[in-house]
Amino acid sequence: MCVTQTCNMDCKLCYADCGASKRPELTTEQWKAFIDQLVAEEFLHVFFEGGEPFHRPDFEEILAYCNRRLYVAVRTHATLIDKARAQRLRSLGVGRLYVDLFAAIREVHDELTGQPGSFDSAIEGIKNARAAGIKVTLLGILSRKNFEHLQRYLDLAVELNCDQVGILRLYPLGRAKRNWSELSLTLEEMMGALHSLKVPPGVQLMQSWHPRDGNCCWQNAAVNPHGDSIGCPYLREYVNYGNILEMPFIETWNHPLYLKLRSNAVERACPECSATQGTFGGCRATAYAFHGRWTAADPYCVHNNEGVDLRALPERLLCESK
Numbered sequence: 001m002c003v004t005q006t007c008n009m010d011c012k013l014c015y016a017d018c019g020a021s022k023r024p025e026l027t028t029e030q031w032k033a034f035i036d037q038l039v040a041e042e043f044l045h046v047f048f049e050g051g052e053p054f055h056r057p058d059f060e061e062i063l064a065y066c067n068r069r070l071y072v073a074v075r076t077h078a079t080l081i082d083k084a085r086a087q088r089l090r091s092l093g094v095g096r097l098y099v100d101l102f103a104a105i106r107e108v109h110d111e112l113t114g115q116p117g118s119f120d121s122a123i124e125g126i127k128n129a130r131a132a133g134i135k136v137t138l139l140g141i142l143s144r145k146n147f148e149h150l151q152r153y154l155d156l157a158v159e160l161n162c163d164q165v166g167i168l169r170l171y172p173l174g175r176a177k178r179n180w181s182e183l184s185l186t187l188e189e190m191m192g193a194l195h196s197l198k199v200p201p202g203v204q205l206m207q208s209w210h211p212r213d214g215n216c217c218w219q220n221a222a223v224n225p226h227g228d229s230i231g232c233p234y235l236r237e238y239v240n241y242g243n244i245l246e247m248p249f250i251e252t253w254n255h256p257l258y259l260k261l262r263s264n265a266v267e268r269a270c271p272e273c274s275a276t277q278g279t280f281g282g283c284r285a286t287a288y289a290f291h292g293r294w295t296a297a298d299p300y301c302v303h304n305n306e307g308v309d310l311r312a313l314p315e316r317l318l319c320e321s322k
Helices: 028-040 059-066 083-091 106-113 118-131 151-160 174-178 187-195 256-261 284-291 315-320
Strands: 045-048 071-076 094-100 135-141 164-168 204-207
Touching: 028 059, 045 059, 059 071, 059 083, 083 094, 083 118, 094 118, 106 118, 118 135, 118 151, 135 151, 151 164
Parallel strands: 045 071, 071 094, 094 135, 135 164, 164 204
Antiparallel strands: none
16 A cells, blocks of 8 residues: 655655655545455455655554554655654554665665665664564665675675565666666666575565566555555556545456456466466566556566567657656
8 A cells, every 4th residue: 555655755766756745645534444445355464655654644543553453564765763663663563664775885875865864764764673573674676776786785684684685676667767777777687686696594585586476466456645546556657447435445456457467368478487377477567668568578577578678668658757
């Protein structure tokens, strides 16, 4: 659930293009009503992101409403998590924080967030969360700014007592799309960086190219800050299955396009991935971004790339970003 568009950072890699919200965001009571729907439909797990969720003044109240009814995880840049907040989050039942670090080097991270001191503030927030007993996953978005020192994420995870590191692809959305020429990598550069990693004992590595990763539209659902059902946060610029203020959320699950994205209607399936095991075709957002077709292959797949230059965005995307 994307609870807010607002954020106190100005990150170059931000796929959500966070900043001042241009449309009214759901109120506290509207989010609570939506949570009631999820519980009634026997959802088990909610994942909050933004924007920066903790930039929303009522976010802890929303978390409290989930407590003991849903497993809760939060994606955050962690700069707003002091010791007192970390203890409150523990008591509110937050099971895990996913913390965005755009580099494991202070100067590079601060350059990418546009906020001097943001790296140190994030590290302090992580330490506060771990001291409170909250599990933390470090999230890095693979870019030209960090791919040559990717191993440092894993070393930092050990230092901070974090049990997971997630290495994510750069998505051609929001500010990341506008900064694509500066930040993007070739598929060969990405694969080389990933294959060079040495995973320390006790750390789990997760990444957007794992052979067992599937089509998120099968596994997840998403709602943006305005109540639009968008299926996945990375589809936010492409789809709207209906607004939860106008219809029950479960009805949006049966939108014709949503059904199509959960079908096996893909042009090519990777011989090594979960596309052959029931989740069909990899990331639909990336496939649509580069090919303009919902059934296209995911070009981040080494078996299905077929010469697509991931550093060169299609002209229609460049026009949309102007």
